[in-house]
Amino acid sequence: MNTQPAAKLAMAEFEVRTHGRGFVDLGDSLRRALRESGLRDGMALVFTRHTSCSLLISENADPEVRADLERFFARLVPDGDPLFRHDAEGPDDMPAHVRAVLTGVSVSLPVRDGAYALGTWQGVYLWEHRAAPHTRKVSVTLTGC
Amino acid sequence: MNTQPAAKLAMAEFEVRTHGRGFVDLGDSLRRALRESGLRDGMALVFTRHTSCSLLISENADPEVRADLERFFARLVPDGDPLFRHDAEGPDDMPAHVRAVLTGVSVSLPVRDGAYALGTWQGVYLWEHRAAPHTRKVSVTLTGC
Amino acid sequence: MNTQPAAKLAMAEFEVRTHGRGFVDLGDSLRRALRESGLRDGMALVFTRHTSCSLLISENADPEVRADLERFFARLVPDGDPLFRHDAEGPDDMPAHVRAVLTGVSVSLPVRDGAYALGTWQGVYLWEHRAAPHTRKVSVTLTGC
Numbered sequence: 001m002n003t004q005p006a007a008k009l010a011m012a013e014f015e016v017r018t019h020g021r022g023f024v025d026l027g028d029s030l031r032r033a034l035r036e037s038g039l040r041d042g043m044a045l046v047f048t049r050h051t052s053c054s055l056l057i058s059e060n061a062d063p064e065v066r067a068d069l070e071r072f073f074a075r076l077v078p079d080g081d082p083l084f085r086h087d088a089e090g091p092d093d094m095p096a097h098v099r100a101v102l103t104g105v106s107v108s109l110p111v112r113d114g115a116y117a118l119g120t121w122q123g124v125y126l127w128e129h130r131a132a133p134h135t136r137k138v139s140v141t142l143t144g145c
Numbered sequence: 146m147n148t149q150p151a152a153k154l155a156m157a158e159f160e161v162r163t164h165g166r167g168f169v170d171l172g173d174s175l176r177r178a179l180r181e182s183g184l185r186d187g188m189a190l191v192f193t194r195h196t197s198c199s200l201l202i203s204e205n206a207d208p209e210v211r212a213d214l215e216r217f218f219a220r221l222v223p224d225g226d227p228l229f230r231h232d233a234e235g236p237d238d239m240p241a242h243v244r245a246v247l248t249g250v251s252v253s254l255p256v257r258d259g260a261y262a263l264g265t266w267q268g269v270y271l272w273e274h275r276a277a278p279h280t281r282k283v284s285v286t287l288t289g290c
Numbered sequence: 291m292n293t294q295p296a297a298k299l300a301m302a303e304f305e306v307r308t309h310g311r312g313f314v315d316l317g318d319s320l321r322r323a324l325r326e327s328g329l330r331d332g333m334a335l336v337f338t339r340h341t342s343c344s345l346l347i348s349e350n351a352d353p354e355v356r357a358d359l360e361r362f363f364a365r366l367v368p369d370g371d372p373l374f375r376h377d378a379e380g381p382d383d384m385p386a387h388v389r390a391v392l393t394g395v396s397v398s399l400p401v402r403d404g405a406y407a408l409g410t411w412q413g414v415y416l417w418e419h420r421a422a423p424h425t426r427k428v429s430v431t432l433t434g435c
Binding site: 183192193196221228229233245282284286 | 293294295297331332333346347348349352354355357358359361362365366392393394397398399400401402407408409410411412433434435
């Protein structure tokens with residue numbers, strides 16, 4: 001057990017350009033935010049201000065894992081499903097909301113010794129659920145010392 | 146990057162009366178907790194002390210989105226599914242636990258300039274998964290400055 | 291509303307031995323981390339550094355609830371599903387990643403009066419999604435006072 005004063009709060013924001021459905025690795029942007037904060041230990045809340053994309057932690061070694069995630073969710077929440085009545089923006093509109101609810105719009109990460117204390121195979125991704133490209137806003141809130 | 150002392154912890158609790166399955170908007174209760182805390186920047190952990198309701202962030206403009214979420218989850222986790230053996234409290238008992246696991250019992254929110262830094266279309270809801278009305282306890286833990 | 295200085299950060303780590311697919315109750319390990327921190331009020335981020343197990347909050351009274359969760363996820367994300375191409379480590383490889391994405395690798399818990407402020411029926415579990423036993427790393431980040 002390591003106990004210290006937790007005197008610091010740091011905040012950053014950045015934008016992510018997506019190319020339609022798929023994953024964007026947030027590693028570089030998140031590391032920059034942590035480096036600029038000067039924070040060494042604590043935690044980070046990463047949050048996206050949208051209801052049709054997600055933030056998630058997933059396997060970062062084999063791109064086929066992310067392709068399989070996409071295939072699985074495409075089958076679980078099919079575009080154009082007649083179950084859905086909210087389709088003003090097209091057949092991918094409501095499925096994008098369902099995917100965002102199933103996977104979440106934030107991740108919380110431990111920080112140790114000036115780095116995110118993730119596993120070797122954990123990457124942090126923004127998952128675009130809409131078919132069209134979008135610009136997505138992401139905020140980082142760091143607390144610690 | 147904005148760095149400041151994070152000297153403050155604020156805590157609140159409130160109850161939510163549900164009317165059976167469906168969504169309750171927590172916006173007013175959460176804004177009151179933040180206002181009374183005097184906290185301007187940081188983050189909030191919103192947590193509900195139950196295993197058969199959820200907290201989630203979803204689209205807040207078209208009520209049909211929440212109706213579609215309900216329809217989707219009713220199909221994904223059907224009441225009375227013979228797969229389930231835990232049914233002491235009725236056909237909606239185990240489906241409520243599965244829904245709570247799939248969607249989670251907490252949300253973490255960034256705070257900026259005395260407000261929750263959510264997107265325009267993001268609302269925070271308690272989702273009652275049981276068929277009968279319940280009184281649900283929600284806690285808010287705010288850290289920041 | 292209860293407002294106080296939030297001057298403290300405490301961090302702990304522990305390992306969990308799993309016996310293949312199934313749930314491990316983290317209550318004792320988490321209570322020990324909190325006790326050793328001396329922290330009374332605030333929040334805890336519990337995080338596991340893997341992409342094929344989850345942390346979750348679920349019903350702690352009837353073990354049949356966890357058996358039903360296992361049955362539900364085994365049906366929702368079947369082992370050996372021909373949809374999946376990432377199967378280097380066997381038929382449970384990709385399903386484990388999907389389950390971890392659906393249920394998450396962290397939980398955030400409120401702390402009040404030196405205890406986790408959970409509901410009576412809420413337990414915190416590590417859910418092993420791989421068929422074989424593993425050693426899993428879990429970190430706890432406590433902020434508060």
